[in-house]
Amino acid sequence: MTDRLFPAAAPVVSPLRNVDPRVKIAAAVSLSILVFQAGPGQIVLLSLFLALLIVLSGGRRRDVVRILKPIALFAVLLFFLHALFTPGREVLRLPLLPAVTHEGLAQGGTVAWQFAALVVTGGLLTLTTLPSELVAALDKLLRPLRIFRVPTQDLAVMAAMALRFAPTFLEEYQRMKTARLARGGGAPGERLSRKLRTTGRMAIALILGALRRAEELAAAMEARGYARGPRTSMRELRLTRGDYAAVAVMASFTGLFFACRLFM
Amino acid sequence: MKQNPPSLRGLAYASMFGALTAAGAFMMIPLPPVPITMQTFFVSLAGALLGGYLGAMSQAVYILLGVIGLPVFAGGKAGFGVLLGPTGGYLVGFVVGAYVIGRLTAARERPGFWWLIAAMTVGHVFIYALGIGQLAVVAKLNLTKALAIGLLPTIPGGMLKIVMAALVCLKVREHVKL
Numbered sequence: 001m002t003d004r005l006f007p008a009a010a011p012v013v014s015p016l017r018n019v020d021p022r023v024k025i026a027a028a029v030s031l032s033i034l035v036f037q038a039g040p041g042q043i044v045l046l047s048l049f050l051a052l053l054i055v056l057s058g059g060r061r062r063d064v065v066r067i068l069k070p071i072a073l074f075a076v077l078l079f080f081l082h083a084l085f086t087p088g089r090e091v092l093r094l095p096l097l098p099a100v101t102h103e104g105l106a107q108g109g110t111v112a113w114q115f116a117a118l119v120v121t122g123g124l125l126t127l128t129t130l131p132s133e134l135v136a137a138l139d140k141l142l143r144p145l146r147i148f149r150v151p152t153q154d155l156a157v158m159a160a161m162a163l164r165f166a167p168t169f170l171e172e173y174q175r176m177k178t179a180r181l182a183r184g185g186g187a188p189g190e191r192l193s194r195k196l197r198t199t200g201r202m203a204i205a206l207i208l209g210a211l212r213r214a215e216e217l218a219a220a221m222e223a224r225g226y227a228r229g230p231r232t233s234m235r236e237l238r239l240t241r242g243d244y245a246a247v248a249v250m251a252s253f254t255g256l257f258f259a260c261r262l263f264m
Numbered sequence: 265m266k267q268n269p270p271s272l273r274g275l276a277y278a279s280m281f282g283a284l285t286a287a288g289a290f291m292m293i294p295l296p297p298v299p300i301t302m303q304t305f306f307v308s309l310a311g312a313l314l315g316g317y318l319g320a321m322s323q324a325v326y327i328l329l330g331v332i333g334l335p336v337f338a339g340g341k342a343g344f345g346v347l348l349g350p351t352g353g354y355l356v357g358f359v360v361g362a363y364v365i366g367r368l369t370a371a372r373e374r375p376g377f378w379w380l381i382a383a384m385t386v387g388h389v390f391i392y393a394l395g396i397g398q399l400a401v402v403a404k405l406n407l408t409k410a411l412a413i414g415l416l417p418t419i420p421g422g423m424l425k426i427v428m429a430a431l432v433c434l435k436v437r438e439h440v441k442l
Contacts, residue, residue, distance in 0.1 A: 004417060010382075022300065025332060028333060028344070029331070029343070029344035031343075031345075032342075032343030032344050032345030032346070033344065033345045033348060035345050036345050036349050039324075044405065071339075071340045074340060076415075090388070104360075109343065115341065118341050118343045118345060119335055119340065119341070119342060121333070121342075121343055122332075122333030122334065122335060122342035122343050122378070124333075125330070125332065125333040126333045126334065134332050138328060138332065143388070143441075151321075154275055155325065157284075157323050158282065158321065158325045159332070161276060161279035161280070161281040161283070161327045162279045162280070162326070162328075163332075163334075164285040165279070165280060165283040166283040166284075166286040166287050166329065166334065166336070167287075169283055169284055170287040170290055170291075172359055173287065173291055182307075184281075192295075195294045196295075196428070197293075198291070199293050199428070200431060200432060202287060203305070203428070204432055204435055205434055206284070207284070207309065207344055207432065207436050208436060208439060210280040210281070210283070211277065211280070211436070211439050211440060213280060214277045214279070214280045215273060215274035215275065215276070215441075218271075218272045218273040218278050219275040221272060222272060226272065228272070237310065242316065254376060255339065255363075
């Protein structure tokens with residue numbers, strides 16, 4: 001379950017896999033902004049572009065399915081919420097339900113699409129980039145924030161630690177839930193106060209585990225001579241000709257996107 | 265402690281709370297009719313246990329995880345666009361809220377239950393002020409509507425999470441060695 005929520009970089013050789021992580025993060029950021037700006041015409045355009053990126057990522061179909069599956073139910077739910085509860089021109093009336101409206105269908109479709117597009121964009125980035133590369137790139141990309149005295153190097157290292165442990169915590173939580181079920185807890189009709197108390201206890205166990213892991217991690221890092229401040233990296237990031245080409249593609253797509261907006 | 269740079273252990277603590285907030289997007293409190301996620305629960309705890317600076321750092325780490333594509337924002341969303349979207353203000357609010365909660369908690373030598381509740385409530389005021397502000401601007405809602413969508417449905421769950429966070433904080437704070 002956890003690897004579905006946190007897709008790991010697939011070990012396939014593909015054009016996207018070789019693009020500099022900084023370029024990929026920047027592209028994912030701009031795409032996720034475009035997703036919110038898209039009107040009907042641009043939705044088609046952006047979907048085609050995302051499909052192209054999936055092909056370039058060496059995308060196996062099951063990777064895409066794996067990314068979309070956990071959110072599919074939620075997207076469908078969102079679609080029906082909007083379809084049913086947006087006032088407007090009536091299209092279809094079902095018994096016992098509010099009328100489905102034209103505006104509602106359009107809005108529901110847009111919202112569900114935005115949702116899926118955001119998840120695919122994020123998934124493409126994590127599928128084609130190793131966590132170590134992501135962190136190295138973050139370190140570089142956050143650097144301008146230093147003038148606001150943001151400790152960007154600390155943040156990059158911390159993001160690396162969190163990236164490693166977020167799936168672990170989720171797994172521990174799931175294991176505790178399963179253990180509770182196995183012991184006969186969580187039966188239907190259980191009193192609410194009891195449910196809440198169990199949730200609190202699980203949270204305490206989870207937090208104590210997290211604190212212990214943090215201490216072990218800090219001790220291990222200190223033992224290996226970790227020092228804060230400027231660091232060198234095992235993989236130096238260097239922009240190649242292919243990376244500039246990727247930037248050019250992204251820039252021209254953004255241009256096309258806004259040109260569409262002007263003329264459509 | 266405020267003046268010294270935080271120790272490596274402190275940074276590790278903060279990363280863990282960033283990770284917990286991220287994982288919290290998938291943890292539900294079984295509250296009828298709609299179960300709620302445990303994210304703001306961890307925001308309160310990060311501030312109360314780690315102090316203002318590290319608490320804010322932990323939430324910044326959480327946002328970074330979402331920006332690099334992990335589906336950890338509310339409802340499994342990810343990406344920088346969410347920060348600029350209608351619910352992005354809440355995310356920025358997490359950083360500010362954790363900072364405020366941390367500073368208020370640290371104002372007392374050994375804050376008791378009610379002091380924690382008060383600190384967390386004030387922190388949540390900041391979270392909601394930023395969240396609803398952005399919601400109103402981005403979704404072009406007037407303030408009443410924004411309040412009705414962004415605040416009212418979350419009040420019972422939010423209060424419950426604050427109480428739980430305060431109780432949990434009292435239980436685990438002895439184990440935090442900054």
